[in-house]
Structure formats: structure tokens, C-alpha cells
Amino acid sequence: EPEVTQTPSHQVTQMGQEVILRCVPISNHLYFYWYRQILGQKVEFLVSFYNNEISEKSEIFDDQFSVERPDGSNFTLKIRSTKLEDSAMYFCASRWTGKNTGELFFGEGSRLTVL
Amino acid sequence: AQRVTQPEKLLSVFKGAPVELKCNYSYSGSPELFWYVQYSRQRLQLLLRHISRESIKGFTADLNKGETSFHLKKPFAQEEDSAMYYCALSDMRFGAGTRLTVKP
Numbered sequence: 001e002p003e004v005t006q007t008p009s010h011q012v013t014q015m016g017q018e019v020i021l022r023c024v025p026i027s028n029h030l031y032f033y034w035y036r037q038i039l040g041q042k043v044e045f046l047v048s049f050y051n052n053e054i055s056e057k058s059e060i061f062d063d064q065f066s067v068e069r070p071d072g073s074n075f076t077l078k079i080r081s082t083k084l085e086d087s088a089m090y091f092c093a094s095r096w097t098g099k100n101t102g103e104l105f106f107g108e109g110s111r112l113t114v115l
Numbered sequence: 116a117q118r119v120t121q122p123e124k125l126l127s128v129f130k131g132a133p134v135e136l137k138c139n140y141s142y143s144g145s146p147e148l149f150w151y152v153q154y155s156r157q158r159l160q161l162l163l164r165h166i167s168r169e170s171i172k173g174f175t176a177d178l179n180k181g182e183t184s185f186h187l188k189k190p191f192a193q194e195e196d197s198a199m200y201y202c203a204l205s206d207m208r209f210g211a212g213t214r215l216t217v218k219p
Contacts, residue, residue, distance in 0.1 A: 041211075042201075042210070042211040042212050043201060044209075045207060045209070103149075103161040104149075104161065106158045106160065108158045
């Protein structure tokens with residue numbers, strides 16, 4: 001069964017460093033998402049991406065964040081200059097169909113620890 | 116503003132007892148609503164969506180437009196139902212989640 005895969009599973013970085021989290025969505029999916037979950041808190045929507053551009057983003061997704069689909073398979077989340085409060089679990093998700101229907105398929109997450 | 120509210124962060128029941136996880140929404144138009152579940156050490160996965168009116172693992176959820184609710188129910192909880200449950204709107208924003216613990 002196809003799955004969304006994420007790398008790395010855990011990354012430790014120093015404050016101020018750039019981090020890139022990678023995701024490989026399910027191959028025939030068209031809509032891609034990043035979510036964040038700070039330890040003990042809820043899953044927060046960051047950004048959605050379709051047709052090579054951001055379709056929606058939350059207030060969390062400020063200028064420090066960017067997303068890219070550099071090739072036909074990867075979907076990346078870049079944090080330009082990490083802050084302590086960026087420490088969280090980051091989940092990638094994808095779905096094949098349009099905005100208001102369809103199941104989201106999640107990756108297992110990338111845990112980011114900022115020291 | 117469009118949002119989903121799950122008023123209970125924690126819910127604990129005994130095995131065999133009925134369980135109801137509450138979800139209320141605020142949405143202009145006709146919403147699509149979902150329940151996602153995250154079992155320990157597993158990824159988030161879809162449990163059910165209101166549009167398909169299905170029962171998954173004994174869980175059901177009915178969309179009540181009058182009360183703007185989409186509560187998740189199961190008549191007899193099992194220990195393996197212990198997990199984190201998230202209600203979500205069609206714009207894929209999640210509620211705060213409810214951690215369900217089913218005690219033996």
C-alpha cells in the first residue's frame with residue numbers, strides 16, 4: 001500500500017540554522033500539506049500546496065517558512081532560521097482530490113529539536 | 116471564522132462502556148467533516164468522514180447541522196480504541212484533539 005514518507009525522522013539543530021524537512025507524497029496525489037504538532041499540543045495546519053504553488057497558509061507560516069516541490073516526487077518544508085519554538089513534530093500529508101473532499105494520508109512525521 | 120472545537124482534552128471510560136467524543140464546528144456553507152485517529156506510535160489516519168455515513172471499527176458520527184456538531188460515538192469501547200482523536204473540517208484544519216483512554 002502506498003505511503004507518505006518523511007525524512008529525517010528526527011533532526012537536532014542549533015538555533016538560527018536552516019532546516020529542510022523532506023516528504024515524498026503518494027505518487028498520484030495532487031494536494032500536499034504540512035502540519036506541526038508541538039509536544040503536548042494540537043496538530044496545527046501550516047500550509048497547503050497545489051499545482052506548484054501555495055493554496056493556503058496559516059498565520060504560523062511566516063517568512064521563515066517556505067515550501068517547494070523541486071522535482072516530481074519530493075515536497076519540502078524549509079525553515080530558514082530556526083527558533084527554539086520551532087521544536088515540534090512536523091507532518092506531511094497528501095491527497096489526490098480537491099479541497100473539500102478526500103482523505104488525507106499522513107507521513108510518520110519528522111521531529112525537529114532546536115537547541 | 117471557520118473552526119472546529121473539541122471541548123474535552125482527555126476522556127477516560129471503562130471497556131464496554133459507551134463513548135462519545137464531542138466536536139462542534141463553525142463553518143459558513145456546507146461543511147465536510149472528518150474524524151482522524153492517531154494510535155500510539157502510528158501515523159494519523161482517517162477514521163471516518165460524514166459524507167460516507169459509514170461505521171468504522173464500530174464508530175459512527177452524525178452531522179447535526181442544527182447543533183453544528185459531529186460527535187463521534189461507539190456503543191461499547193474497547194481497549195484498542197485508546198488513541199488521540201481529531202475532528203477536522205474540509206479545509207483540513209484540526210480540532211485540539213481528545214485523548215481517549217479505555218481502561219480494562
